[in-house]
Amino acid sequence: MAIVAQTSRAGRISRATFAWIVALIFFFPIFWMVLTSFKTDADAVKPEFLFFFTPTLENYLNMTENYDYWRFATNSVITSVFATLFTLAVGIPCAYAMAFNPSRATKDVLMWMLSTKMLPAAAVLYPMTFLTKNFLGIYDTHFLLIIVLSLINLPIVVWMLFTYFKEIPKEIIEAGKMDGVNTWGEVKEILIPLAWGGIASTALLCFIFCWNEAYWTVRLTTTEAATLSKLIEGNRAPEGLFFGRLSAVSAAAVGPIVVLGWFCQKQLVQGLTFGAVK
Amino acid sequence: MGRIVLEQVTKSFGETQVIPPLDLTIEDGEFAVFVGPSGCGKSTLLRLIAGLEDTTSGKVIIDGEDVTQVSPSKRGLAMVFQTYALYPHMTVRKNIAFPMRMAGIPEDEQNKKIAAAAESLNLTDYLDRKPGQLSGGQRQRVAIGRAIVRDPSAFLFDEPLSNLDAALRVGMRLEISEMHERMKTTMIYVTHDQVEAMTMANKIVVLQAGNIEQVGSPLDLYREPRNLFVAGFIGSPKMNFIEGDEAAKHGAHTIGIRPEHIEVSSDAGTWSGVVGVSEHLGSDTFFHVHDTGLAETITVRAGGEVSFKHGDRIHLTPRQDVIHKFGPDGLRL
Numbered sequence: 001m002a003i004v005a006q007t008s009r010a011g012r013i014s015r016a017t018f019a020w021i022v023a024l025i026f027f028f029p030i031f032w033m034v035l036t037s038f039k040t041d042a043d044a045v046k047p048e049f050l051f052f053f054t055p056t057l058e059n060y061l062n063m064t065e066n067y068d069y070w071r072f073a074t075n076s077v078i079t080s081v082f083a084t085l086f087t088l089a090v091g092i093p094c095a096y097a098m099a100f101n102p103s104r105a106t107k108d109v110l111m112w113m114l115s116t117k118m119l120p121a122a123a124v125l126y127p128m129t130f131l132t133k134n135f136l137g138i139y140d141t142h143f144l145l146i147i148v149l150s151l152i153n154l155p156i157v158v159w160m161l162f163t164y165f166k167e168i169p170k171e172i173i174e175a176g177k178m179d180g181v182n183t184w185g186e187v188k189e190i191l192i193p194l195a196w197g198g199i200a201s202t203a204l205l206c207f208i209f210c211w212n213e214a215y216w217t218v219r220l221t222t223t224e225a226a227t228l229s230k231l232i233e234g235n236r237a238p239e240g241l242f243f244g245r246l247s248a249v250s251a252a253a254v255g256p257i258v259v260l261g262w263f264c265q266k267q268l269v270q271g272l273t274f275g276a277v278k
Numbered sequence: 279m280g281r282i283v284l285e286q287v288t289k290s291f292g293e294t295q296v297i298p299p300l301d302l303t304i305e306d307g308e309f310a311v312f313v314g315p316s317g318c319g320k321s322t323l324l325r326l327i328a329g330l331e332d333t334t335s336g337k338v339i340i341d342g343e344d345v346t347q348v349s350p351s352k353r354g355l356a357m358v359f360q361t362y363a364l365y366p367h368m369t370v371r372k373n374i375a376f377p378m379r380m381a382g383i384p385e386d387e388q389n390k391k392i393a394a395a396a397e398s399l400n401l402t403d404y405l406d407r408k409p410g411q412l413s414g415g416q417r418q419r420v421a422i423g424r425a426i427v428r429d430p431s432a433f434l435f436d437e438p439l440s441n442l443d444a445a446l447r448v449g450m451r452l453e454i455s456e457m458h459e460r461m462k463t464t465m466i467y468v469t470h471d472q473v474e475a476m477t478m479a480n481k482i483v484v485l486q487a488g489n490i491e492q493v494g495s496p497l498d499l500y501r502e503p504r505n506l507f508v509a510g511f512i513g514s515p516k517m518n519f520i521e522g523d524e525a526a527k528h529g530a531h532t533i534g535i536r537p538e539h540i541e542v543s544s545d546a547g548t549w550s551g552v553v554g555v556s557e558h559l560g561s562d563t564f565f566h567v568h569d570t571g572l573a574e575t576i577t578v579r580a581g582g583e584v585s586f587k588h589g590d591r592i593h594l595t596p597r598q599d600v601i602h603k604f605g606p607d608g609l610r611l
Contacts, residue, residue, distance in 0.1 A: 171363035174330050179377035179424070180351040189376075193367045 030254075036247035044243035059248030067231060069252060076227040076253075078142055079217070080210035083149035087157050087206050088199070090150070095161035096191055100173050110162065113155040121215050132220060140221045148220065149210045157206050164198030165191065204264050211257050228253035279341045280432035280464030281306045282327060287336035289322055289488075296322055297488040299336065304432075304466060304481070306341075309458050311467045313475040314485035314511070320468045321436055323485070327466065328434050329353050341431060351380075356425035360437040362417040364409040364424075370396075371405040374423045381428070388427075395423040415446045422457070432464035439474065451478060472512055476500070484508050506608040509534045515564055515579070517602070520572045530603035530611055537564065537579040539597045544586070547593025551576060553586045567592065 036044050038055040063069045098106045128148075133139040168191065176190045192199065214229040221230055232253055235246045282304040289297040296319050304310045312320040325331040327338060329350035338346045345353050356377075364373050374395055378388045396402045399419040409417055418438055425433055435454070439447045455478050458465050469475055475482050476496045484491040484499065484507070492504040496512075503509035509517050517534045525533045541547065542565065551570035556563055560582050567576045578594060586592055603611040 169361060169363065171359045171361050172365065174350075175357070175359060175363035175365075175424075177330065177350040178328060178355065178357045179428070180380040182351065185380065190365060194365075 033247045034251050036243055037251045039244045041242045041244040059244045063248055072226055072228045072231040075225055076211055079145040079149060079227060080207050082146045083210045084203055084207045086150045087153050088203055091154060091157040091161050095158050095165050096187060099162055099165035113158055117155050140224045142225045144220055145225050148216050149213055153206045153209050157202055160202045164195045168194050208257055279306050281341055283339040285337040288334045289326060290334045300490060306464055307462045308480050309465045309478060310481045311475040311479035312483045312485055313469055313472055316470055318485040319488035320485050324434050324436055324468045328355055328357050354431045355434055356428045356430035357434040358421045358425050358438045360440050362421045364417055364420055366409050369406050369408055370420050373420055374427055377428045391427045395426050399423050414442050435467040437468055504610055506604055509602055515577045518576050524572050528603055531606040532604040534602035535596045537577040539600045540578045541595040542578055542580045543593045547595040549594040550591060553588055553590045553592055
């Protein structure tokens with residue numbers, strides 16, 4: 001008995017230690033980035049100043065004064081919020097239709113949607129840039145980013161919502177039909193209230209994906225609609241390494257999303273475990 | 279009003295036809311029960327009437343109006359589901375109010391109807407609870423309440439008592455029957471339990487593999503089953519079927535005799551056999567008799583006080599006037 005108890009205790013400790021080590025390895029780059037953001041560009045590259053240095057707010061002040069951080073941040077908020085809303089507005093009816101009125105093609109449609117995520121973004125970079133710049137005239141606009149971010153996230157959003165909607169018993173929707181609701185009523189009165197948790201976590205994930213998106217936001221904007229990803233990219237100065245400045249910009253870009261994620265941890269975990277939570 | 283007519287209705291799922299062409303009329307105010315083994319198409323038939331499934335061909339007519347292409351919400355029917363299908367995010371009050379709210383009925387009239395329904399269903403103290411806080415029986419009452427307040431032209435029940443325990447089931451059965459007596463509204467009730475069918479129905483529709491085997495009053499079906507399937511399905515315990523020489527004596531391929539129509543005696547009778555399992559219900563005793571030379575087992579109903587031991591030899595005498603005769607095609611002769 002005692003031996004068993006001891007072994008399991010040792011096992012617990014070693015598991016905990018292992019988990020901590022892994023967590024710290026993951027966390028270290030962020031921690032390092034935040035530390036570096038308080039160093040001057042000169043100190044930032046010196047190994048002896050890794051942990052011990054004279055902290056300065058110079059990078060942050062510089063960022064708001066010279067780079068117009070708030071404009072980039074506002075663009076990030078606008079594009080992420082509207083892309084998320086648009087994605088849900090399209091995704092909810094789509095997932096609803098597939099979950100409650102499946103046809104023989106439903107499975108294939110779902111797979112096809114997911115398969116669009118397998119297309120390398122770089123493959124369509126040239127047509128996208130060329131068309132939006134020369135033909136549609138929507139290059140570097142919020143509108144373009146909202147559409148692009150929505151399309152990128154739509155497959156995963158539909159998949160997640162579909163999984164949540166599948167958990168709602170079909171009879172409840174049928175009872176609604178018998179009780180005299182039309183399709184919009186089914187969605188508004190029954191589906192959304194019942195799947196609220198799932199919709200919220202899907203929205204949150206979608207927002208985070210939009211916020212963090214860098215490939216298209218960097219390439220399809222110059223100044224007008226440029227987001228925080230573009231700001232970080234812009235500080236990757238070719239003429240030299242300004243690690244302090246770059247770190248400050250990065251920390252200020254990921255800050256809001258980390259705070260949001262912290263507050264919504266429960267929802268997020270539910271969202272990421274998909275249908276496991278009933 | 280609630281006269282429901284099905285004309286040449288069929289239903290196929292892909293290649294599989296689950297309802298072959300079928301005609302059926304349910305008169306206004308009738309309590310019709312669809313009964314049959316699982317997979318016989320009885321629920322599908324109900325859902326076709328409700329509009330939750332589209333017919334593959336044929337017509338559904340309610341009160342003279344062809345509603346085949348009409349959405350379920352506009353057919354004026356109310357349905358009670360096996361799983362209750364209450365809205366879990368709404369209180370009992372809101373669940374019952376929901377169909378009225380959707381129909382745009384003024385709030386004070388809603389409240390009057392809710393109060394009346396809650397009163398008649400013993401739900402007054404539970405109006406502000408959510409379905410999750412109620413027992414199975416209470417949930418089913420809420421579902422019935424939600425159906426009543428709509429004043430539907432017909433009620434559809436899809437195995438509403440299957441999820442309840444036995445004692446509750448008997449109680450709810452009576453309540454639904456009483457409700458029908460009071461309201462005189464057409465009710466269509468789906469069940470696989472022939473006891474429910476026998477006790478509640480004015481008209482029983484026996485289904486097998488989507489086909490209507492027989493339609494009639496409970497006693498018609500009991501007294502004159504049209505074929506072997508109905509004979510075996512209606513009545514509990516099941517009718518005894520005997521083939522061979524004994525049947526030939528009656529000029530039939532198969533004869534059927536119900537357990538309650540056989541006299542038991544310890545010393546004399548037409549047939550004799552050895553007692554196997556005895557089931558004592560108190561009021562009745564069922565003996566399963568072997569080695570009669572007629573069929574593998576003959577089931578006999580005797581009074582509660584009759585007692586034979588396992589292995590006793592007993593004698594059986596069937597009542598001649600109630601022997602059912604069937605031809606080689608399984609149809610009644």
